Amino acid sequence: MKITYEHLKKVLDENVDESSKQPAEVEVPIEYHVKRAIVYKMMIPRLVNDCGDYCSHEDAIDYYKASLLLDPSQIDLWGRMAYNYHLAFYNKKALKCIKKALAIDEYQVDHLELKQSILIDLRRFPKALFLFEQIDKLNPASSINYLNRGKAFIELGFYDKAITSLLKAMELNPEKKEIPFYLEKIYRYHFLDKALADKYEAMAKQVL
Numbered sequence: 001m002k003i004t005y006e007h008l009k010k011v012l013d014e015n016v017d018e019s020s021k022q023p024a025e026v027e028v029p030i031e032y033h034v035k036r037a038i039v040y041k042m043m044i045p046r047l048v049n050d051c052g053d054y055c056s057h058e059d060a061i062d063y064y065k066a067s068l069l070l071d072p073s074q075i076d077l078w079g080r081m082a083y084n085y086h087l088a089f090y091n092k093k094a095l096k097c098i099k100k101a102l103a104i105d106e107y108q109v110d111h112l113e114l115k116q117s118i119l120i121d122l123r124r125f126p127k128a129l130f131l132f133e134q135i136d137k138l139n140p141a142s143s144i145n146y147l148n149r150g151k152a153f154i155e156l157g158f159y160d161k162a163i164t165s166l167l168k169a170m171e172l173n174p175e176k177k178e179i180p181f182y183l184e185k186i187y188r189y190h191f192l193d194k195a196l197a198d199k200y201e202a203m204a205k206q207v208l
Helices: 005-015 030-046 057-070 075-087 091-104 109-121 125-138 143-156 159-172 178-189 194-207
Strands: none
Touching (some): 075 091, 075 109, 091 109, 109 125, 109 143, 125 143, 143 159, 159 178, 178 194
């Protein structure tokens, strides 16, 4: 049986005294948060990889917040919380979390790539492009780095540069469906090349 967030809440309710529960508008005692964190930390080994697989992004974030109260140095949890905020479109909160992770280890490529993706969604394209060289030095084979650079160039109107980056991303990861999708959009709506647009549209459908 898969452990769902409902299981977590049930265990939490069984392990927290009623006297420590407070209405949302009242400041909750730290004892409640500590107990909550302990319960989540006890349950998480029974969840496979990431709570987000079995519950909503918001519920996963609740787990990460609670667990980080016990140990704020857990870099992977800062990264996962940032990722769940990003998927839930809370990109400003995601950025704060990923900065926490990078403050612990500024050379973790996955977190740098995530920060780059978040910056693009926040339309902070120059800052996202600034990260390209740093990521490329750490991992020249990062298809996400080239994809993100391509997306930033599209938004800035540098379509030739975008195509170069996207083709490199495709070379590094031919299975990533986003890459032909963006190439198709460039050729269909900006370069007006129907043949190439149809080619990349077909490729995107094959990957799907």
